[in-house]
Amino acid sequence: MTQEISSLMDGELDPHEAERAIRACCTSGEAAQKWQTYNLIGDVLRGGKPHPTRTAERVSEALAAEPAIIARPKRMYETTFGRVALAAAASVATIGVVGWIGNQGGQVAPGSVIAKNPSAIQPVSNVVPAAPVDMQDYVAAHKQLPSADLYRPVVNNRAAPASAAR
């Protein structure tokens, strides 16, 4: 059902499947809530203000009560990486990846996601929070991109005659 709603939002269903998803959406309370949650996520990701519905408040309250995510949710790297799975968990994927790895060209501190209620912080069991992986050197080594921002001198500097350096 989750996948169907996600696909519906992404406009990927054919008319028959869409009709079935919409019908399910209106009859099941859980599905209707998912639909509203996904729309809310979409609104926030697009930079707009969420529509002032009761659902938004409920989601905000639920988020505040949630434990802080201090390690990347395990299922993110253990599930298969289907498009639908990522679409359905769009907000989680973005937060988890950016918070954990740090993006290209600069670092993002781990634990960027902090729930409002500090007392609810719980470590995720069996997952040790790791330092962010810095992609910079790999990007430079792979692409040899013309970008000075990616460049970091190798440690053992030595002088070179200017003539050798064209």
Next chain:
Amino acid sequence: MIRAASPGVRRILPALALGFACNAQAGPSDPLAWLQRAAQSSRQVSYEGVYVHTNGDRTSTVRVTHLNQAGEEFERIEPLDGSNSLEIVRRNDEMFCRFPDAKTVRLDPRITNRFFPSILASTAETISASYDVKLGKTERVLGFECQWIRLEPKDGMRFSQRLCSESATGLILRAKVLNDQRQVIEQYTFTDLKVGSHVGHSDLKSIFRARNRQWLSDGQPRDEASNAESGWSVTKAPIGFLKVAELKRTLPGRAQPVAQIVLTDGVASMSVFVEPNTAPGRTAEASSEDGTTTFFVRPMGDLMVTVLGEVPLATAQQVARSVAKR
């Protein structure tokens, strides 16, 4: 295409035929011939221009000057954005990367063809093993007539590509990469371009070299690119991806050399890095995607495997999980 045979039309037919012969040496309808010419043109044609590159959220502007003289390639590349200056002067496969602010020059070997417009790393025949090649519409770009070439992946292991190849020379003026939802995730486009005899050797001279009396070399060994056994192999590379380089290289901040294996299908490429895992806390796999740049980290006991490339996540994952000691 030209079916009409009224006397008026017949009179202009020779003119049309002549124009056609000048503009479309690749032949009007053979997609592979167009692709082959596009692949060769960025090396064989002389050009000078500025292009804009957008990948994910990042945009950069780069000036490129390229000269082919008696079979030798000379190139100067200068990114125009950012606070730090950089200039790359290339002669064939030797790249001199000059960082005027740090007074450093780095002698880098060229291992991948990733500077636009030289984005095709193989022949049309090799590329067509992984992509269906079709011709799209023609368009006017910067005053040049341009033929779109569509590369549709034959499987889900690579992205879809669109190349706009200039009719007279074959030079790629625009390139787009699309994901499986048909969204453009990476784009190159010239915003200013001169082609042919306007380009001379003086355009290739370093503009920074005279700024400092002495330049530091950063000690990057020049023979790094020589294909050295890395001791590692990718046992399950997706079909079409072939190894084009294997080396041990120094990376900043690492005590030991890092093994690097480069795979390409002629358009998309991936680098596989193997090195000691220096963060004991890192035991789980992780990934990120931005534009076409996909990153997959896989701790493997005391070692860490990192795959970085312009490929879908599933491809990077498959490669990272199939790295084995040779």
